[in-house]
Amino acid sequence: MPPITFRLARASDLSAILTLLADDAIAQARTGYTEEVSPSVRAAFDDISADPNNELIVGEQEGHVVATLQLTYIPGLSRGGMRRALVEAVRVRSDLRGQRIGEALMVDAMERSRARGCGLMQLTTDKLRHEAQRFYARLGFVASHEGMKRPL
Protein backbone atom coordinates (compact mmCIF):
# COMPACT_ATOMS: atom_id res chain seq x y z
CA MET A 1 0.00 0.00 0.00
CA PRO A 2 1.34 3.49 -0.81
CA PRO A 3 2.30 5.36 2.36
CA ILE A 4 -0.21 7.68 4.03
CA THR A 5 0.69 10.97 5.67
CA PHE A 6 -1.57 12.36 8.38
CA ARG A 7 -1.57 16.14 8.70
CA LEU A 8 -3.76 19.12 9.56
CA ALA A 9 -6.31 19.89 6.86
CA ARG A 10 -5.88 22.96 4.66
CA ALA A 11 -8.63 25.03 3.05
CA SER A 12 -7.73 23.40 -0.27
CA ASP A 13 -8.73 19.99 1.20
CA LEU A 14 -12.28 21.12 1.97
CA SER A 15 -13.97 19.74 -1.10
CA ALA A 16 -12.27 16.34 -0.71
CA ILE A 17 -13.22 16.20 2.98
CA LEU A 18 -16.86 17.00 2.24
CA THR A 19 -16.89 14.23 -0.36
CA LEU A 20 -15.66 11.80 2.29
CA LEU A 21 -18.21 13.01 4.83
CA ALA A 22 -21.01 12.67 2.28
CA ASP A 23 -20.00 9.18 1.13
CA ASP A 24 -22.08 7.62 3.86
CA ALA A 25 -25.67 6.41 3.94
CA ILE A 26 -26.32 7.47 7.52
CA ALA A 27 -24.93 10.98 6.97
CA GLN A 28 -26.97 11.31 3.80
CA ALA A 29 -30.16 10.46 5.66
CA ARG A 30 -29.62 13.40 8.03
CA THR A 31 -31.02 16.85 7.58
CA GLY A 32 -28.39 19.34 6.54
CA TYR A 33 -26.30 16.88 4.56
CA THR A 34 -24.36 18.68 1.84
CA GLU A 35 -21.32 18.06 -0.29
CA GLU A 36 -21.08 21.71 -1.29
CA VAL A 37 -18.35 23.98 0.12
CA SER A 38 -20.91 26.57 1.17
CA PRO A 39 -20.04 29.79 3.02
CA SER A 40 -21.21 28.17 6.28
CA VAL A 41 -18.92 25.16 5.72
CA ARG A 42 -16.02 27.50 4.95
CA ALA A 43 -16.81 29.51 8.11
CA ALA A 44 -16.82 26.28 10.12
CA PHE A 45 -13.42 25.37 8.67
CA ASP A 46 -12.10 28.80 9.67
CA ASP A 47 -13.52 28.33 13.19
CA ILE A 48 -11.80 24.94 13.50
CA SER A 49 -8.51 26.33 12.21
CA ALA A 50 -8.63 29.31 14.59
CA ASP A 51 -9.36 27.15 17.64
CA PRO A 52 -6.22 25.72 19.26
CA ASN A 53 -8.34 22.95 20.81
CA ASN A 54 -9.71 21.70 17.49
CA GLU A 55 -7.79 19.83 14.82
CA LEU A 56 -9.16 18.63 11.51
CA ILE A 57 -6.91 15.82 10.29
CA VAL A 58 -6.60 14.31 6.85
CA GLY A 59 -4.79 11.22 5.63
CA GLU A 60 -3.10 11.88 2.30
CA GLN A 61 -2.05 9.10 -0.05
CA GLU A 62 -0.37 9.84 -3.39
CA GLY A 63 -1.68 13.41 -3.28
CA HIS A 64 -5.27 12.42 -2.48
CA VAL A 65 -7.22 12.92 0.73
CA VAL A 66 -8.35 9.39 1.64
CA ALA A 67 -9.32 9.74 5.32
CA THR A 68 -10.35 12.38 7.83
CA LEU A 69 -11.38 12.98 11.41
CA GLN A 70 -11.78 15.89 13.79
CA LEU A 71 -10.23 16.11 17.23
CA THR A 72 -11.41 18.38 20.03
CA TYR A 73 -9.23 18.65 23.14
CA ILE A 74 -11.43 19.37 26.14
CA PRO A 75 -10.17 20.55 29.52
CA GLY A 76 -12.25 19.39 32.48
CA LEU A 77 -12.31 19.26 36.27
CA SER A 78 -13.30 15.58 36.52
CA ARG A 79 -10.79 12.83 37.21
CA GLY A 80 -8.28 15.21 38.78
CA GLY A 81 -8.41 17.81 36.02
CA MET A 82 -7.94 15.31 33.21
CA ARG A 83 -8.11 16.56 29.62
CA ARG A 84 -10.04 14.41 27.15
CA ALA A 85 -10.05 14.12 23.35
CA LEU A 86 -13.32 13.94 21.46
CA VAL A 87 -13.29 12.35 18.00
CA GLU A 88 -15.89 13.33 15.39
CA ALA A 89 -16.52 12.83 11.68
CA VAL A 90 -14.28 9.80 11.10
CA ARG A 91 -14.20 8.67 7.48
CA VAL A 92 -12.08 6.49 5.19
CA ARG A 93 -12.67 6.53 1.45
CA SER A 94 -15.09 3.68 0.88
CA ASP A 95 -13.13 1.98 -1.91
CA LEU A 96 -10.04 1.85 0.34
CA ARG A 97 -11.63 0.21 3.38
CA GLY A 98 -10.18 -3.00 4.79
CA GLN A 99 -6.58 -1.79 4.41
CA ARG A 100 -6.21 -0.59 8.01
CA ILE A 101 -6.19 3.06 6.96
CA GLY A 102 -8.81 3.78 9.63
CA GLU A 103 -6.64 2.11 12.24
CA ALA A 104 -3.62 4.21 11.24
CA LEU A 105 -5.81 7.34 11.30
CA MET A 106 -7.02 6.54 14.83
CA VAL A 107 -3.53 5.63 16.09
CA ASP A 108 -2.30 8.98 14.77
CA ALA A 109 -5.20 10.70 16.59
CA MET A 110 -4.33 8.91 19.83
CA GLU A 111 -0.71 10.03 19.53
CA ARG A 112 -1.76 13.63 18.93
CA SER A 113 -4.12 13.45 21.91
CA ARG A 114 -1.50 12.00 24.24
CA ALA A 115 0.91 14.74 23.12
CA ARG A 116 -1.75 17.25 24.15
CA GLY A 117 -1.97 15.70 27.60
CA CYS A 118 -5.27 13.86 27.15
CA GLY A 119 -5.92 10.86 29.39
CA LEU A 120 -9.10 9.70 27.67
CA MET A 121 -10.46 9.51 24.13
CA GLN A 122 -14.19 9.41 23.48
CA LEU A 123 -16.57 9.34 20.57
CA THR A 124 -20.16 8.54 19.74
CA THR A 125 -21.10 6.29 16.86
CA ASP A 126 -24.60 5.74 15.51
CA LYS A 127 -26.10 2.52 16.90
CA LEU A 128 -26.72 1.48 13.29
CA ARG A 129 -22.95 1.46 12.60
CA HIS A 130 -22.22 -2.08 13.81
CA GLU A 131 -19.05 -2.37 11.77
CA ALA A 132 -17.75 0.91 13.21
CA GLN A 133 -18.45 -0.34 16.72
CA ARG A 134 -16.41 -3.51 16.11
CA PHE A 135 -13.64 -1.36 14.62
CA TYR A 136 -13.49 0.89 17.71
CA ALA A 137 -13.70 -2.09 20.06
CA ARG A 138 -10.64 -3.59 18.35
CA LEU A 139 -8.86 -0.29 19.06
CA GLY A 140 -9.63 -0.56 22.76
CA PHE A 141 -12.80 1.49 23.01
CA VAL A 142 -15.56 0.30 25.35
CA ALA A 143 -19.24 1.08 24.68
CA SER A 144 -19.77 2.03 28.32
CA HIS A 145 -22.03 5.01 27.65
CA GLU A 146 -25.23 5.96 25.90
CA GLY A 147 -24.65 8.66 23.30
CA MET A 148 -27.66 10.97 23.50
CA LYS A 149 -28.40 13.85 21.14
CA ARG A 150 -31.12 16.36 20.46
CA PRO A 151 -31.55 19.16 17.93
CA LEU A 152 -31.57 22.72 19.26
Added chain:
Amino acid sequence: MPPITFRLARASDLSAILTLLADDAIAQARTGYTEEVSPSVRAAFDDISADPNNELIVGEQEGHVVATLQLTYIPGLSRGGMRRALVEAVRVRSDLRGQRIGEALMVDAMERSRARGCGLMQLTTDKLRHEAQRFYARLGFVASHEGMKRPL
Protein backbone atom coordinates in the same frame (compact mmCIF):
# COMPACT_ATOMS: atom_id res chain seq x y z
CA MET B 1 -38.26 26.83 46.05
CA PRO B 2 -35.71 29.67 46.36
CA PRO B 3 -34.69 31.00 42.93
CA ILE B 4 -31.61 29.64 41.19
CA THR B 5 -29.22 31.74 39.15
CA PHE B 6 -27.14 30.08 36.45
CA ARG B 7 -23.81 31.75 35.72
CA LEU B 8 -20.22 31.07 34.68
CA ALA B 9 -18.19 29.47 37.45
CA ARG B 10 -15.53 31.47 39.26
CA ALA B 11 -12.32 30.16 40.80
CA SER B 12 -13.94 30.58 44.23
CA ASP B 13 -16.60 27.99 43.23
CA LEU B 14 -14.03 25.28 42.55
CA SER B 15 -14.24 23.49 45.88
CA ALA B 16 -18.06 23.42 45.74
CA ILE B 17 -18.01 22.10 42.16
CA LEU B 18 -15.58 19.33 43.06
CA THR B 19 -17.81 18.34 45.96
CA LEU B 20 -20.73 18.03 43.51
CA LEU B 21 -18.64 16.03 41.04
CA ALA B 22 -17.49 13.69 43.78
CA ASP B 23 -20.96 13.13 45.25
CA ASP B 24 -21.58 10.28 42.87
CA ALA B 25 -20.99 6.55 43.18
CA ILE B 26 -19.99 6.06 39.53
CA ALA B 27 -17.50 8.94 39.60
CA GLN B 28 -16.05 7.64 42.85
CA ALA B 29 -15.44 4.23 41.31
CA ARG B 30 -13.27 5.77 38.59
CA THR B 31 -9.54 6.15 38.74
CA GLY B 32 -8.45 9.71 39.35
CA TYR B 33 -11.45 10.65 41.46
CA THR B 34 -10.57 13.50 43.80
CA GLU B 35 -12.40 16.16 45.77
CA GLU B 36 -9.22 18.14 46.33
CA VAL B 37 -8.56 21.43 44.50
CA SER B 38 -5.16 20.22 43.35
CA PRO B 39 -2.84 22.25 41.10
CA SER B 40 -3.96 20.12 38.12
CA VAL B 41 -7.63 20.84 38.85
CA ARG B 42 -6.85 24.55 39.17
CA ALA B 43 -4.93 24.41 35.87
CA ALA B 44 -7.92 22.70 34.22
CA PHE B 45 -10.19 25.46 35.52
CA ASP B 46 -7.81 28.07 34.07
CA ASP B 47 -7.83 26.21 30.73
CA ILE B 48 -11.65 26.17 30.67
CA SER B 49 -11.84 29.86 31.57
CA ALA B 50 -9.31 30.83 28.89
CA ASP B 51 -11.10 28.85 26.17
CA PRO B 52 -13.92 30.80 24.51
CA ASN B 53 -15.49 27.50 23.41
CA ASN B 54 -15.75 26.08 26.92
CA GLU B 55 -18.09 27.24 29.67
CA LEU B 56 -18.30 25.85 33.17
CA ILE B 57 -21.75 26.73 34.53
CA VAL B 58 -22.99 26.68 38.09
CA GLY B 59 -26.47 27.02 39.54
CA GLU B 60 -26.44 29.18 42.65
CA GLN B 61 -29.23 29.11 45.21
CA GLU B 62 -29.12 31.32 48.32
CA GLY B 63 -25.38 31.76 47.92
CA HIS B 64 -24.65 28.04 47.47
CA VAL B 65 -23.52 26.17 44.37
CA VAL B 66 -26.18 23.47 43.93
CA ALA B 67 -25.69 22.39 40.30
CA THR B 68 -23.04 22.38 37.60
CA LEU B 69 -22.27 21.33 34.05
CA GLN B 70 -19.68 22.04 31.40
CA LEU B 71 -20.44 23.13 27.85
CA THR B 72 -18.07 22.80 24.90
CA TYR B 73 -19.05 24.52 21.64
CA ILE B 74 -17.60 22.56 18.73
CA PRO B 75 -17.37 23.83 15.15
CA GLY B 76 -17.62 21.12 12.50
CA LEU B 77 -17.97 20.60 8.77
CA SER B 78 -20.79 18.03 9.01
CA ARG B 79 -24.44 18.94 8.45
CA GLY B 80 -23.60 22.06 6.47
CA GLY B 81 -21.04 23.43 8.92
CA MET B 82 -23.27 23.04 11.95
CA ARG B 83 -21.85 23.83 15.38
CA ARG B 84 -22.70 21.42 18.19
CA ALA B 85 -22.70 21.70 21.98
CA LEU B 86 -21.22 18.93 24.11
CA VAL B 87 -22.39 18.64 27.71
CA GLU B 88 -20.16 17.06 30.35
CA ALA B 89 -20.07 16.70 34.14
CA VAL B 90 -23.75 17.38 34.90
CA ARG B 91 -24.54 17.34 38.61
CA VAL B 92 -27.28 18.50 40.98
CA ARG B 93 -26.71 18.39 44.73
CA SER B 94 -28.06 15.01 45.77
CA ASP B 95 -30.29 16.29 48.60
CA LEU B 96 -31.99 18.71 46.17
CA ARG B 97 -32.92 16.23 43.46
CA GLY B 98 -36.53 15.91 42.31
CA GLN B 99 -37.09 19.67 42.30
CA ARG B 100 -36.48 20.15 38.56
CA ILE B 101 -33.17 21.93 39.20
CA GLY B 102 -31.51 19.65 36.66
CA GLU B 103 -34.15 20.51 34.10
CA ALA B 104 -33.61 24.26 34.66
CA LEU B 105 -29.85 23.71 34.40
CA MET B 106 -30.22 21.91 31.07
CA VAL B 107 -32.72 24.44 29.69
CA ASP B 108 -30.23 27.19 30.55
CA ALA B 109 -27.51 25.20 28.75
CA MET B 110 -29.70 24.81 25.66
CA GLU B 111 -30.37 28.55 25.60
CA ARG B 112 -26.65 29.31 25.87
CA SER B 113 -25.92 26.81 23.09
CA ARG B 114 -28.56 28.23 20.76
CA ALA B 115 -27.19 31.73 21.41
CA ARG B 116 -23.80 30.38 20.29
CA GLY B 117 -25.31 29.11 17.06
CA CYS B 118 -25.37 25.40 17.92
CA GLY B 119 -27.88 23.21 16.08
CA LEU B 120 -27.33 20.07 18.13
CA MET B 121 -26.63 19.18 21.75
CA GLN B 122 -24.96 15.91 22.66
CA LEU B 123 -23.74 14.09 25.72
CA THR B 124 -22.73 10.66 26.88
CA THR B 125 -24.09 9.12 30.03
CA ASP B 126 -22.87 5.92 31.68
CA LYS B 127 -25.10 2.97 30.76
CA LEU B 128 -25.48 2.36 34.50
CA ARG B 129 -27.21 5.74 34.93
CA HIS B 130 -30.77 4.66 34.07
CA GLU B 131 -32.36 7.57 35.91
CA ALA B 132 -30.16 10.04 34.03
CA GLN B 133 -31.18 8.46 30.72
CA ARG B 134 -34.88 8.90 31.56
CA PHE B 135 -34.13 12.50 32.60
CA TYR B 136 -32.42 13.29 29.29
CA ALA B 137 -35.13 11.51 27.29
CA ARG B 138 -37.76 13.74 28.96
CA LEU B 139 -35.70 16.71 27.76
CA GLY B 140 -35.84 15.50 24.17
CA PHE B 141 -32.56 13.59 23.90
CA VAL B 142 -32.51 10.36 21.92
CA ALA B 143 -30.09 7.53 22.72
CA SER B 144 -29.24 7.09 19.06
CA HIS B 145 -25.51 6.51 19.56
CA GLU B 146 -23.08 4.31 21.39
CA GLY B 147 -20.78 6.32 23.64
CA MET B 148 -17.35 4.70 23.38
CA LYS B 149 -14.31 5.60 25.45
CA ARG B 150 -10.77 4.43 26.04
CA PRO B 151 -7.96 5.57 28.25
CA LEU B 152 -4.88 7.02 26.55
